[in-house]
Amino acid sequence: MLSSPWIAALAALFVWWFSTGAILLAVRRADQGGPQARLWACLMTLPFLVLGAAGFLDTLGNGTIAGVYVAFLSALALWGWIELTFLTGTITGPVRSDAREGVPEWERFIRAWGTIAYHEMLLAAVFVAMVVLAWGAENHYGMWTFAVLFAARISAKLNLYLGVRKVNVEFIPETLEHLPSHFRTARMNWLFPMSITALSFTAACWLERLLVSEAQADVVGFALLSALSALALLEHWFMVLPLPDEKLWRWMLPERPQPAQATRLSEEVQ
Numbered sequence: 001m002l003s004s005p006w007i008a009a010l011a012a013l014f015v016w017w018f019s020t021g022a023i024l025l026a027v028r029r030a031d032q033g034g035p036q037a038r039l040w041a042c043l044m045t046l047p048f049l050v051l052g053a054a055g056f057l058d059t060l061g062n063g064t065i066a067g068v069y070v071a072f073l074s075a076l077a078l079w080g081w082i083e084l085t086f087l088t089g090t091i092t093g094p095v096r097s098d099a100r101e102g103v104p105e106w107e108r109f110i111r112a113w114g115t116i117a118y119h120e121m122l123l124a125a126v127f128v129a130m131v132v133l134a135w136g137a138e139n140h141y142g143m144w145t146f147a148v149l150f151a152a153r154i155s156a157k158l159n160l161y162l163g164v165r166k167v168n169v170e171f172i173p174e175t176l177e178h179l180p181s182h183f184r185t186a187r188m189n190w191l192f193p194m195s196i197t198a199l200s201f202t203a204a205c206w207l208e209r210l211l212v213s214e215a216q217a218d219v220v221g222f223a224l225l226s227a228l229s230a231l232a233l234l235e236h237w238f239m240v241l242p243l244p245d246e247k248l249w250r251w252m253l254p255e256r257p258q259p260a261q262a263t264r265l266s267e268e269v270q
Contacts, residue, residue, distance in 0.1 A: 003065055003216045005223035012227035015073070019080050021249045027087045027173050028253050038088035038175065045081055052077030056130065060137035068221040071142030078126060079149050086119040089175025093117035098181040112161050112182040123150055141221040148202070148225060152232035155195040156239075162189035164239040170246045171253075188240075195236055203229035 001007055030041040055074030059067040085091040095114030103111070113120075127150050134143040160167060163186030172179060203226055210222035238245045 005219050008220045008223035009227040012224045016231050021252050024249050030088050031174050042085050042090050048077045049081040056142045059139050063138040063217050065217045065220050067139050068141050068217050071139050072145050072224050075142040075145035087173050091119050098178045148228050199233040
């Protein structure tokens with residue numbers, strides 16, 4: 001059953017939804033507990049980082065179906081823990097203040113980069129390490145999983161910086177309340193069509209590999225990557241379409257200890 005590409009795609013969809021909700025839940029509860037709770041949230045979830053690293057290394061030479069699934073989940077565990085450190089404010093960047101009005105564009109970009117710099121450098125370092133370790137290995141699916149997530153994240157952050165139609169800030173934690181001030185709302189920006197095209201092409205390439213692969217492990221691996229790329233593409237479309245994507249996780253989260261300043265920067269740019 002696990003060899004079916006449909007099962008693999010559904011597994012990727014479920015893991016994406018569940019892991020995102022679990023991270024948001026951990027961050028929301030940490031917000032309620034204060035600075036110490038945020039730090040403990042990262043420390044208590046360190047086993048996910050360790051298991052992710054161990055699983056990735058252990059599956060490099062394992063080209064079986066089980067090896068592909070474990071590599072995929074290991075990459076998600078690594079990504080999820082690093083994302084948790086960002087959302088709890090543990091590893092972010094040197095800039096922790098709102099954007100300044102009237103500054104030149106180059107200064108605005110540097111300040112926006114400063115809000116996420118340490119976190120992005122950590123992601124880049126982990127990705128480079130995964131590429132080096134996976135070079136010449138039999139199982140590349142953990143590395144490619146992290147690569148898709150990393151590329152989609154860079155694209156999403158640049159689009160938010162340049163301006164998109166809908167910016168959902170409902171799940172922004174207290175420690176990152178300065179972050180939305182560095183975003184823009186706009187009907188369109190020059191990067192968005194390129195991002196959509198690149199993600200569509202990526203998903204199509206994985207699907208093509210899936211269709212021509214003969215080994216069941218490769219079929220499963222490319223199905224997982226196809227589904228993940230399609231989800232990244234969907235998340236980009238959520239930036240411009242008036243769809244209530246926040247409802248996917250809102251129901252499972254406790255209320256904020258105090259009302260958020262805003263649930264959205266803008267529903268629609270007229």
